[in-house]
Amino acid sequence: MTSIEVELRGIGKRFPGVIANHDVDLHIAPGSVHALIGENGAGKSTLMKILYGVQSADDGTISVDGREVTFDSPTDAIEAGIGMVFQHFMLADNLSVLENIVLGAEKRHGIGDRARAEIEKISGRFGFGLSPDVLVEKLGVADRQRVEILKVLYRGAQLIILDEPTAVLVPQEVDALFANLRELVADGCSVLFISHKLDEVLQIADRITVMRRGTTVGTADPATATKRELAELMVGSELPSPDTSESTVTDQVVLELAGVTVRGDGGRAVLSDVSLAVHRGEVVGIAGVEGNGQSELVEVVMGLQRCSAGTITLSGEDITDLSTRQVRDRGVGFVPEDRHRHGLVLDYPLWENRILGHQTSAPSVRGPFINARGARADAQRIVEEFDVRTPGIDTTARALSGGNQQKFIVGREMSGDPILLIASHPTRGVDVGAQAAIWDHIRAARRQGLGVLLVSADLDELIGLSDRLEVVLRGRLTARFDPGEVTASDLGAAMTGGADA
């Protein structure tokens, strides 16, 4: 593979009221892994979108191999050898690996044997182990990610941009991804990735660029940099640790599931005979590889899915058949996994998003009316308490960076004295500073006697915050661990079924 050298100089990008990027310089050497880190809202995604032709810069230049280029669309970027894999995969489940890859790139090698041979060649060379004819719906998260990477390689990318690629992977899968990336780099390809996980950045990157408040503030050499130095460059603060001290677990059950079964499309059980109790003052962590039933577990409690068997009780009351609104009204805070689908209306201002899901409780309502003043004041409180970086509460949710959107949701869901908090990936995509704040809030909630059901793909977070860990595998709870004793790698093995073998 031929290599490319990419250089960005003086990049600037303004949105109404916000300078997302200014004076950004970035040099990506051929055949290297380059990490981009920075706190939420620092401007990382904006920069990547400019480099991939999704957005256009107001100032500055991009050059590839010394030649200045302009990208009006991703097609132009791909033409120049730059490809991007987004966090939300864009694959069609009911098509094969081959079909997903060749769709839209039929001109390269057709759709038949030549395409198949090319896919097998790339997959083999980089150790992806993907077979072209398997249906994407049969693949797990890590393999889907490989299909996305293969898709951009197939289109001739020599620089691959990855947006938080490890957020959805278990430790063993992260190792495998890094092995794949090393193969790519050995072959001359370059990788640029965004990450909030400093350990991983230090492990895989050849070079690290730090962004802060819209601009690049420095580069670091992973051979000599430490986590502490990186954190300080990013947010000027110390590294947080999720560790929870003495137990506050009581014997009062807040949430109880008894023999809960949920059937998905075609009647297949996506959750089988799950029994689980969460007590006041207790954090119960659910570990599992994505797609093993943890989403359904959360959704069935929240009334977003129906049980085909079993019962769910909240403080002794049967809530099995209640609606989401009714469950919330009984004191359940809910931080959803997909914040764009269930968490926010992106085109509404923040203060109106404060009301979402809380249309029936103070401070958003007074009697039968929406209490705009109450909602505005509380939105302002959340912005301050959870350090949501925004020009104001009249800004639309869409204009916030991903991490700041997440902080706002966590703040809203912890308002109004809930008795139970259900949090799916509460710190996914948030920077180390915000992560520390969210962990503090969860610990405080636990001290105040809330029950917390925590689903996370961040094993350090699960181990650090939970009083008890349950592993979900193929819709069943298959293992239970004491977080004080388990290691991330034992947990990873149980999650992938390795413990059975």
Ligand SMILES: Nc1ncnc2c1ncn2[C@@H]1O[C@H](COP(=O)(O)OP(=O)(O)OP(=O)(O)O)[C@@H](O)[C@H]1O
């Ligand atoms: N479409 C938009 N309209 C208005 N402002 C925007 C838009 N997109 C981004 N911004 C603003 O630009 C700034 C940089 O956002 P960006 O998404 O690039 O940050 P980030 O470093 O990727 O953050 P995160 O880690 O939270 O994803 C933020 O202040 C954000 O609010």
